[in-house]
Amino acid sequence: MTSILETINGPEQLRALSVPQMELLAKEIRREIIEKVSVRGGHLAPNLGVVELTMALHYVFDTPNDLLVWDIGHQAYVHKLLTGRRERFHTIRQFGGLSGYLRRDESNFDAFGASHASTSISAALGMAAARDLQGEDHKVIAIIGDGSLTGGMALEAINNAGSLKKNLIIVLNDNDKSISDNVGAISQYLGNVRRMQTSPSYQRLRDMAKGSIERLPVVGDKAREAAGRAETSFKQFMMHSKSGAIFEELGFKFFGPFDGHDIETMLDVFENVKKVDGPIIVQMVTKKGKGWEVAEDDATKWHGPGAYDYTTGIIKKNAGDPPRILKCLPMPW
Known part of the structure; x- marks a missing residue:
């Protein structure tokens, strides 16, 4: 029997699905990622957490005409599966195969490639400025995690975006994690927003x-x-959260937080926010490792594991030779 995932060669097939079909597709995507990543390892928990969010973005926005700018690419495996790279997904992180990150020369859906966190907002702002100079009318959406949001490049970009007032959507993927637990004042502030x-x-x-x-x-x-x-x-009123006052003082309209695993809610939210002018932040709360209990229970361990047995949830030990101890050279003094 053909799975729904096997029929998805691009976002146009995704947009033809009903919400129940998308929910089934989400399960198939998680199974595909868990099985394929188990062979050589890769970024697992971050991708399991953004399955529904990625689907909702590609469903509502006219990609690749509308530009999705992913921060660092830790969470871009779902994006790859939905944008014509499903049949090559088993080659990810292998020589001659798919990149573990985003690459502009790999797909026209990859608007920006980076292997460093906190870069997406500044890149997206530059794309929005170029769009306006060229008289174009597409959307630009940056997707950034709450951990990356604390980086200096991201804060500088928020400073610029709030003053330039360009039409720009920032999706804050709030899973209360970086690679490990978040720390600091911004993390505490977002936690207060979620709790309220x-x-x-x-x-x-x-x-x-x-x-x-x-x-x-x-x-x-x-x-x-x-x-x-x-x-x-x-x-x-319900969408426009006054709990995002710190961002509104910086010139943004702030919406959320919303459940980043509720497809129907996200479709409604993104349909609404794409009609709003100016810089926008939408907070989506997700769970890192969602859908696989072992990854949910220890998202830090399963952020980027090596090869593992997906039937038992046991990470395999490196079968290579033990590391050599290099001979110490005499110091020049």
């Missing part, structure tokens, strides 16, 4: 507001239009 919007009191407030809208009497066309505007305003 998942708190019972916040959820009750949201449910009360939604219930009030649903109870509005609808009589006649004008009343129906007013109710529709009220519902739209409510959605905008």
